[in-house]
Ligand SMILES: [Zn+2]
């Protein structure tokens with residue numbers, strides 16, 4: 001089978017031909033992959049930006065951690081009746097042997113390995129995963145939409161962390177896929193206004209307009225506070241959710257947030273941000289980090305996706321077969337695409 005792999009540290013990824021997976025471990029299942037999303041993490045790994053050094057011990061490793069497919073065989077400890085089940089997969093695999101795992105506290109596992117990062121992933125026609133990581137798809141949910149589940153749980157977690165509720169005015173910084181998903185979940189939570197900011201990001205802001213979000217702002221050639229003036233004239237925001245990974249936006253984000261408001265930080269930042277803590281104190285503001293979502297959120301997100309397929313499908317702006325994955329990576333890198341989905345003609 002073809003597989004898109006990280007072969008060695010340094011810039012680059014390789015499309016390689018590997019033997020088909022013939023056997024899986026007792027607690028694992030073999031999935032025939034149908035759709036795999038390209039994530040910002042995949043771009044970082046391809047470009048080899050700092051922070052992924054621990055992957056080296058797993059190389060060569062097949063990338064791809066946002067995916068959906070069908071179980072085609074089961075390990076000896078898994079009920080064979082699950083063959084034919086359509087699933088998506090939680091990519092974080094706990095070790096089962098560290099102190100936290102043995103105490104039943106898997107959330108704090110210190111030996112996690114990510115599917116498509118620390119072990120083989122789903123930029124291939126087949127992938128072996130622990131059955132415990134599989135989440136069954138609702139009937140009628142398309143595979144390509146189901147492949148968005150993992151990043152959409154990240155979006156839902158950010159909105160939950162911000163406690164967005166009916167009537168809230170929310171500012172979303174960053175119009176990429178995560179910002180787009182956050183906007184959708186703010187809308188679903190009943191926000192009265194969702195303003196989304198990008199910087200030199202016309203294509204992805206246009207996707208947001210097509211999703212029904214009229215309040216988009218491009219800060220190219222201006223500052224965030226300047227661009228937000230028409231909105232701030234009606235008052236500061238109840239919640240600000242950051243999905244840019246740009247630390248310089250944090251002070252302006254806090255300046256746009258009302259007293260006792262919540263700033264959710266969901267981006268991965270290459271360096272620390274400078275915060276005026278005295279202002280933070282006087283404004284009673286909270287800064288909260290948001291990352292991986294609990295399993296309950298996965299079920300909620302899957303139901304949301306099944307109920308909103310036509311709207312969510314607009315987030316998928318490009319589709320490629322695995323053989324042309326490099327082209328998809330280039331589009332995602334250039335901020336042209338929202339989500340690029342790789343399809344897997346079976347070979
Ligand atoms: Zn991802």
Ligand SMILES: [Zn+2]
Nearest residue numbers: 095098101109
């Ligand atoms: Zn563990």
